[in-house]
Amino acid sequence: MSCFKGKYHDELIANAAYIGTPGKGILAADESTGTIGKRLSSINVENVETNRRALRELLFTAPGALPCLSGVILFEETLYQKTAAGKPFVDVLKEGGVLPGIKVDKGTVELAGTNGETTTQGLDGLAQRCQKYYAAGARFAKWRAVLKISPTEPSQLAINENANGLARYAIICQENGLVPIVEPEILVDGPHSIDKCADVTERVLAACYKALNDHHVLLEGTLLKPNMVTPGSDAPKVAPEVVAEYTVRALQRTVPAAVPAIVFLSGGQSEEEATLNLNAMNKLKGKKPWSLSFSFGRALQQSTLKAWAGKEENIPKAQAALLRRCKANSEATLGTYKGDAQLSEGAAESLHVKDYKY
Numbered sequence: 001m002s003c004f005k006g007k008y009h010d011e012l013i014a015n016a017a018y019i020g021t022p023g024k025g026i027l028a029a030d031e032s033t034g035t036i037g038k039r040l041s042s043i044n045v046e047n048v049e050t051n052r053r054a055l056r057e058l059l060f061t062a063p064g065a066l067p068c069l070s071g072v073i074l075f076e077e078t079l080y081q082k083t084a085a086g087k088p089f090v091d092v093l094k095e096g097g098v099l100p101g102i103k104v105d106k107g108t109v110e111l112a113g114t115n116g117e118t119t120t121q122g123l124d125g126l127a128q129r130c131q132k133y134y135a136a137g138a139r140f141a142k143w144r145a146v147l148k149i150s151p152t153e154p155s156q157l158a159i160n161e162n163a164n165g166l167a168r169y170a171i172i173c174q175e176n177g178l179v180p181i182v183e184p185e186i187l188v189d190g191p192h193s194i195d196k197c198a199d200v201t202e203r204v205l206a207a208c209y210k211a212l213n214d215h216h217v218l219l220e221g222t223l224l225k226p227n228m229v230t231p232g233s234d235a236p237k238v239a240p241e242v243v244a245e246y247t248v249r250a251l252q253r254t255v256p257a258a259v260p261a262i263v264f265l266s267g268g269q270s271e272e273e274a275t276l277n278l279n280a281m282n283k284l285k286g287k288k289p290w291s292l293s294f295s296f297g298r299a300l301q302q303s304t305l306k307a308w309a310g311k312e313e314n315i316p317k318a319q320a321a322l323l324r325r326c327k328a329n330s331e332a333t334l335g336t337y338k339g340d341a342q343l344s345e346g347a348a349e350s351l352h353v354k355d356y357k358y
Contacts, residue, residue, distance in 0.1 A: 004216045008177040012221025013260075015099060015139050016179045019223060020261025020291040023330050024070035028265075028297035029056055030103035030142060032075060039301070045310035053081050058308060059301070060089055062319035066096030068326035073101040073142050073181075073295070079133065090137035101140040101181070102133045104169070108146055117158040120145050120165050123172070130176035140179035142225070142295075143169040148187045148355075149200050149232065159207045167211035174218055181263065181295065183225035184208050188267050189355060190232035198229045198246050205254035219258040225295050226251075227267050228277055240273075244280035248288060257289035264292070266299030274299040275328045275337060282335030293333045300325050 019026065031039065036055070037047035045051050056078050059065070072093055079102055082088050090100050106122035120143060130141065145162035147154040162184060170180035184204050186197065205226065212219065229246040231238055251262060266274040274296060281292050294300075303325065308318035331337040 002216070003218045004171060004174055005218070006175055008174065009218065009221070011177065012174055012179050012218060016221050016223055017260045019070045019099060019140065019179065019263070020293060021070050022291050022293075022333055024068060025293040025329055025333055026071040026073060026101070026263050026295035027059065027069050027300050027326075028073045028142075028295050029059055029078065029301075030073040030075045030101075031297065032103075032107070033077070036075075039305060040310070043305055043309045049077070051310065052077070054084075055305075055308070056081065056089065057083050058315055058318055059304070059322060060092050060096075062322045062326075064323045065319070065326045066093070066098050068323075068330040069096075069098050071099045071101050071140060071295075073103060073140075074138070075103055079136055079138060088137075094137065099139045100137050101142060102138040102178070103143075104129060104133070104141045104173070105143040111158055111161060114155055114158060115150075115153060117148065117153060117155060118146050119158070119161045123165070123168055126169065126172045127176055130173055130178050134177040138178060140181060140223070141169075141173045142181045142183060144183045144185055146185050146187060147200070147204060149190050149192050149196060154186075154200060154204065159204055160211075163204070163207040163211040166208055167215040167217060170212060170217045170222060171215045174221055179221055179223060180217075181223045181225045182208060182212070183265065185225075185265055185267065186227045187355070188227070188230060188233045191234040192232040193235060194229060194231045194238055194242065194246055197227075197231065198250050201227065201229050201250045202254055205250065209254060209256060219256055220260060222259060224255060224259055224262045224290075225265050226262065228264055228269075228274075230267075230269075230277075233268070240276040240280035241284075243277045244284045247277075248281055248284055248286065248292075251290070252287060255290065259290050261291045261293055263295035266294070266296045269299060271299045271302055271325055272339075275325070275332045276339060278329065279332035279335055279337040279339075282333060291333070294329050296329065300329070
């Protein structure tokens with residue numbers, strides 16, 4: 001058997017292809033309670049359920065934003081929340097033509113015997129959770145593996161362990177109707193060159209696709225969420241065209257054409273930087289058998305969060321800021337962004353957090 005052919009086979013392929021529709025992308029709104037707390041505290045808003053729900057309602061009901069999106073990743077709490085008027089968020093998204101997704105990992109733990117490298121937890125009970133999330137309306141899932149670059153890292157142990165974890169998660173999701181987003185994030189932390197990042201990215205992605213193949217994962221019913229290939233956070237920046245060239249080449253070398261779409265993480269880039277880099281990739285000439293899109297969290301929400309500041313009267317202003325970023329990224333998936341989105345406060349600031357935990 002070359003790949004898994006279960007009862008959700010056709011549905012997985014259709015949903016993965018839909019999420020990869022050119023002109024659309026994913027809003028990652030699946031921050032854990034602790035992480036969303038840090039975002040809220042940056043605007044002096046208390047981290048309580050009502051405020052978390054208010055922020056997510058602002059995002060999901062922003063006029064004009066959903067047509068730019070094909071998926072929204074939710075945290076478990078958010079999957080079951082409703083708008084102030086009592087309408088489930090899942091229904092708001094589905095009526096807007098957006099598939100609801102769900103974060104299913106349980107965070108990272110240190111890999112014993114390594115220099116602070118990690119593996120991701122959450123395989124225990126995953127099948128049952130996937131069944132519950134599918135029943136609640138989720139149609140895709142996300143699992144984040146984290147690797148770091150240093151003179152001796154990532155170790156082969158960390159690469160293999162995380163690749164196998166991602167593959168195991170992916171097949172369990174597919175058995176239970178959810179399209180798995182495979183996310184091996186190589187952190188941008190450090191002074192390394194873009195060449196070093198390219199080398200590590202290619203090794204990590206090669207290991208991931210070997211593991212996915214070994215686990216009989218249906219590649220047509222998956223998505224890849226990688227980092228862009230960039231210099232480290234403590235190294236000089238390079239032009240978007242250089243990021244595009246290095247990133248697309250790394251993907252050409254490692255990602256099978258059967259994968260319908262690659263949805264990049266923003267990895268602490270500023271909102272505008274992430275958009276310009278994605279746009280440059282889509283303008284690049286050459287073989288690109290997958291659509292190249294976005295799955296941005298911080299890079300879609302930062303200026304929105306600043307505009308909102310927790311005040312109800314600011315909601316229209318905050319939603320307008322979100323729409324600007326959604327439209328800019330929608331254009332970037334087509335390679336037609338002119339860099340002309342009016343920059344809201346926060347759009348140009350670096351969103352890098354060292355050793356970022358989600």
